[in-house]
Structures are given as C-alpha cells and as structure tokens.
Amino acid sequence: MRDELVARLTNAPVVPLVGTDDADVAVKTADALAAGGLSVIEVVLRSDNAQAGMEAILKRCDDVIVGAGTVLTLDQAKAVHQAGAQFIVCPGLVDEIAEYCLAEDVPIYPGTMTAGEVQRAYALGLREVKFFPASLAGGVPMLKALGSVFREMRFMPTGGVSAANLSEFLALDSVIACGGSWLTPKDAVASGDFAAITRLAEEAVSIAATARS
Template sequence: MSKSLSERLAAAPVVPLIGEDDAGRAVKTAEALAAGGLSVIEVVMRSPDAQKGMEAILAEATGDLIVGAGTVLTLDQAKSVRASGAQFIVSPELVDEIAEYCLAENIPFYPGTMTAGEVQRAYALGLREVKFFPASLAGGVPMLKAFSSVFREMRFMPTGGVSAANLAEFVALPSVLACGGSWLTPKEAVAIGDYSKITTLASEAVAIAAQAR
C-alpha cells in the first residue's frame, strides 16, 4: 500500500522543487529524485508549461510518487492544478480563498508564512501545517524556534535558502515537517541530462535528514 504524504515526509523530510518546461526532462528529474529516496515532489508553476510537466510526471514517471503544485497564486490556478492531478498545493503567501478551497476539498495546502500574524491567521483558518518562506530571509532556525514556543500545534516547511549545508539545522527542529529546496535539482544538471547528480543529491539529503533526526 502506498504510504501517505505525512508518512513519507516523516521518513524523508525533504521536498525537492522541479521547475521545468520540458515534460521529458521533468519526468526524468522526478524519477532521479525518487531513485535517491525522495518521492514527494513539488512542481513549481513558474513558467507557461510547468503544469504540463506536472501532468507528465503524474502520467509517466515510474515509482510511487506524490506530486504537488507549487507557486500557486490564485484560486483559479489552485482549481486548475487540482484538476490536473496535484496531490497537494503550495503557495508563496497565505491566500484565504485558496486555504478555504483546499480545506473544503481535503487537499493538503502549505501557504507561505513569514510573520507571527500570518501564522496566526493560518491557524485561525484551520491550518496546522504551513510553509515558512523565504526561510533564510525570514529569520531561519531562530525564528522557527520562536514561532514554535507560541504556535505549539503548528508545523512548518521551511523553503528558500535551505541547502545541504543547513538542512540538518532545520530538520532537527520538532516543529519542522519537512524542508523544500531547489538545490536538489540544479538547472545545469537537468540541462545536460546529468540525472545521476540529482539522485546523488537526493540520497545525500535523505542521509543528512536521517542523521539530524
């Protein structure tokens, strides 16, 4: 039986980001990440054909993947990626109508938060898991520790400035659900088809997270 999203993030608390217009490269990148032990993938909607890349991964990629859509900015876009099969949705900011839609449809939603006010609003809407973005600019580990002392039920997905160098510091925090990051899918490696590098980076991230926890 396929493990749930929460079970997978507990086992490997890292969510790699894929930003790729070419569907074939998107599929191979996802498969390379899965080969390295990362099976929860966020495809960022930052280019015209990114949604087609997500659809290709869902339809063609081998391995048991959970694929979500990131950089979702509007309610219409949230509905569109959901119709395309997105299994979770990530936004750079907390938008109430997207949160309300995802809660009503029982879709995992991780909105970006960086202030206590935004975290409190997310809590009031009924969310208990949020993105912390941009993590390095928003205060990093010290800010998450401060949030966690107040918002004891909230769990965070720091993204933005997370790398292999500081991954352990983030995932060691009990309030961190997982870390998101684009360092796992370097553009130069994807461009030349060096998917073994992506698998290596994924394996290293899994090992770092396991040791930190």
C-alpha cells in the same frame, strides 16, 4: 493521500522543487529524485508549460506524490487540483485558496513568515504551513520562536535551505520537512546529468536521517 504524504515526509522530510518547460525532462528529474529516496516532489509553476510537466510526472512516474507549487490564485489552485495535484504550495497565505483546499481536503502549505500570518493560518484551520523565504525570514531562530508560541503548527521551511543547513532546520520538532531547489540544480537538469540529482537526493536523505535520529 494525506496520511501517505505525512508518512513519506516522516521517512524522508525533504521536498525537492522541479521546474522545467520540458515534460520529458520533468519526468526524468522526478525519476532521478525518487531513485535517491525522495518521492514527494513539488512542481513549481513558474513557466507557461510547468503544469504539463506536473501532469507528465503524475502519469509516467510510479509511486511519486506530486504537488503544485507557486500557486498564486484560486483559479490556479482549482486547475492544478483538477489536473491531479496531490498537494498545493503557495508563496503566501490567501484565504480563499486555503478555504478551497480545506473544503476539498487537499493538503496545502501556504507561505508564512510572520507571527501574524501564522496566526491567520491557524485561525483558518491550518496546522501546517510553508515558512518562506526561510533564510530571509529569520531561519532557525525565527522558527524556534514561532514554534514556541504556535505549538500545534508545523512548518516547511523553503528558500535558502541547502545541504549545508538542512540538518539545523530538521533538528526542530516544529519542522515537518524542508523544501528546496538545491536538489535540482539548473546546470545538472540542462545537461541531463540526472545521476548528479540522484546523488544529491541520497545525500539529503542521509542528512535527514542523521538529523532526525
């Protein structure tokens, strides 16, 4: 799974965030994103029934890699892993969650925003981390500084990333992919305008292709 995840992010280095209490809507959103070329999806666990949406996508969507985001505790990490999550994303760096994922060989992207946090992740054995919240944590200039020091580390900036600045982040060699909720706007999800979500995904894939060329 790790190799397939890396391959897909190399081809389309954008991870859209999906968050809804309705499993059917989650599936339709994932299908719309995949139709636009984005087949690595992070389901954010910010509501009581979000995990049900993740499980529905895993069961009903073909050829989509599905991770769990906003994982806050070790128990939560264990629960989503057992439910089938193929990677885990956290807003911050928690040693016991990172150690569990390393032991289980589950790709994990813990949130970091300082040199100290990145160094701690490196010491734990991680080589890929989330950079969050990207825009507030210093954006592209901060990533350039971190990348120059931690040459083996790769970052997934999330938080404040959009179609307007996606190419700037992806132009950095240290960025493995960008995550963002701009691809699944609440109004489009609420109104069932999944064609709009597909168009946003297609736009992101196009931007990424140009940035990485």
